Amino acid sequence: MQLFRSPTYTLRVILFLALILRFVALLCMDIHPVSDAGAYVRLAENLMNGNGFTDNGSITAYRLPGYPAFLAAVFSISHSIPLVQIVQILIDVCSCFFLFRIGSLLFSAKSGLVAALIWAVLPSAIVHTSFMLTETLFTSLFLGSLTLLFYKKNQAEFSFGRGRLFAIGVLWGVCSLIKPNIMLAPVSIFLTCFVRERKITAKAFGYIGVVVAGMTIILAPWVIRNYMSFGKATLSTNGGVNFWIGNNPLATGTYNYPLDNPIESVTGEVTQSELGYQLGWEFIRSHPLKTIVLAGKKTAYMFVLDSPVAIALSHEGATSAEGCTYRDLYKQTQWWLIALINLPYCLLLIAGIVGFSRSYYSSALLLLFIGFWLFTHGVYFGGARFHFPILPLFALGAASLPFPVLSQKRRLIVPGILSALLLVLWGAEIFTVFFH
Numbered sequence: 196m197q198l199f200r201s202p203t204y205t206l207r208v209i210l211f212l213a214l215i216l217r218f219v220a221l222l223c224m225d226i227h228p229v230s231d232a233g234a235y236v237r238l239a240e241n242l243m244n245g246n247g248f249t250d251n252g253s254i255t256a257y258r259l260p261g262y263p264a265f266l267a268a269v270f271s272i273s274h275s276i277p278l279v280q281i282v283q284i285l286i287d288v289c290s291c292f293f294l295f296r297i298g299s300l301l302f303s304a305k306s307g308l309v310a311a312l313i314w315a316v317l318p319s320a321i322v323h324t325s326f327m328l329t330e331t332l333f334t335s336l337f338l339g340s341l342t343l344l345f346y347k348k349n350q351a352e353f354s355f356g357r358g359r360l361f362a363i364g365v366l367w368g369v370c371s372l373i374k375p376n377i378m379l380a381p382v383s384i385f386l387t388c389f390v391r392e393r394k395i396t397a398k399a400f401g402y403i404g405v406v407v408a409g410m411t412i413i414l415a416p417w418v419i420r421n422y423m424s425f426g427k428a429t430l431s432t433n434g435g436v437n438f439w440i441g442n443n444p445l446a447t448g449t450y451n452y453p454l455d456n457p458i459e460s461v462t463g464e465v466t467q468s469e470l471g472y473q474l475g476w477e478f479i480r481s482h483p484l485k486t487i488v489l490a491g492k493k494t495a496y497m498f499v500l501d502s503p504v505a506i507a508l509s510h511e512g513a514t515s516a517e518g519c520t521y522r523d524l525y526k527q528t529q530w531w532l533i534a535l536i537n538l539p540y541c542l543l544l545i546a547g548i549v550g551f552s553r554s555y556y557s558s559a560l561l562l563l564f565i566g567f568w569l570f571t572h573g574v575y576f577g578g579a580r581f582h583f584p585i586l587p588l589f590a591l592g593a594a595s596l597p598f599p600v601l602s603q604k605r606r607l608i609v610p611g612i613l614s615a616l617l618l619v620l621w622g623a624e625i626f627t628v629f630f631h
Contacts, residue, residue, distance in 0.1 A: 340366040438575055500625075
């Protein structure tokens with residue numbers, strides 16, 4: 196195609212397209228900060244007003260400080276929700292650029308351009324820039340760290356320069372203050388070294404040490420603050436609560452907060468978190484088979500349809516309402532909006548899975564990150580919102596898809612099975628909501 200003969204020009208067109216689509220969507224949508232978004236805004240306002248990281252007048256560590264600090268920084272310029280949304284639009288356009296860089300280094304310039312284009316026009320990515328949630332900021336920072344990790348064109352090589360690794364550690368530290376799932380990321384470098392060297396070497400531990408040092412510089416002040424405030428060196432105080440929500444007799448695999456929650460029998464964020472971990476581990480030890488089944492359900496919930504995005508668009512940013520079930524909101528949402536959000540999402544996942552089969556070696560690190568992400572949610576709980584940060588990795592897989600691979604039946608066995616499972620999952624979801 197003529198368009199792909201000048202990668203620089205094509206990239207500029209794609210970035211401009213991404214910018215325009217997001218601004219048009221912003222003008223057409225009416226999104227308000229509710230639920231988690233409202234909590235982030237409240238924390239940011241307290242920070243901006245000099246009240247510290249507090250909620251309802253009390254010091255808190257229930258939520259991580261990364262995203263509220265970002266909001267407070269924007270609010271310091273102008274206390275304006277549209278300004279935050281505009282900044283997030285610019286951040287997400289950067290994600291398109293990062294995908295181009297990663298795809299170009301891993302596969303080819305054309306693959307990089309296709310990955311950037313996929314993200315530029317993906318409805319879920321476009322819409323998320325208007326939500327006051329962590330996904331857009333976290334995803335861009337994560338992709339930025341991957342551009343530092345890959346460095347040789349057309350090779351699945353990774354940069355192990357100490358300065359670069361330290362910078363990656365700093366970025367992963369910042370990401371950890373937004374979403375803690377990324378804390379397992381350094382393991383990926385260790386596993387990469389193990390695969391390359393065929394043995395565990397002191398050099399691998401050295402690489403990990405540099406990355407962890409970068410993360411520690413970012414995380415230490417927050418952990419020390421929590422130790423001085425609560426008497427416990429912790430990243431957040433909601434870990435135990437979330438762990439118990441995902442591992443209790445009434446657990447469903449996704450977020451389900453029981454009315455009779457024993458954690459509420461004690462007071463204090465730290466105490467509740469500790470009790471949550473205690474009760475969760477007791478459940479796992481007592482019900483090992485049910486825990487395995489729950490882990491499967493949690494993974495399935497990570498790949499359900501992106502319908503919460505469509506529901507939020509129809510209800511001013513909310514996916515829940517008093518006196519109305521989630522299924523009711525689902526059924527009230529316009530069918531064309533559900534299709535607009537979900538069809539590109541479904542095609543992206545299937546194309547990404549097939550694309551990864553081109554070369555598992557080239558895609559190894561991407562698959563590791565997807566695996567780590569699914570593992571953390573398999574321990575806690577899954578949900579449609581949580582798959583957003585790994586969607587760009589599927590875009591990279593889809594962009595690398597060579598059409599000749601479609602004729603190689605042996606390579607399509609695993610992708611075919613996974614795709615069939617996804618189709619069954621999505622079909623079951625639609626049937627349960629609309630026809631059950």
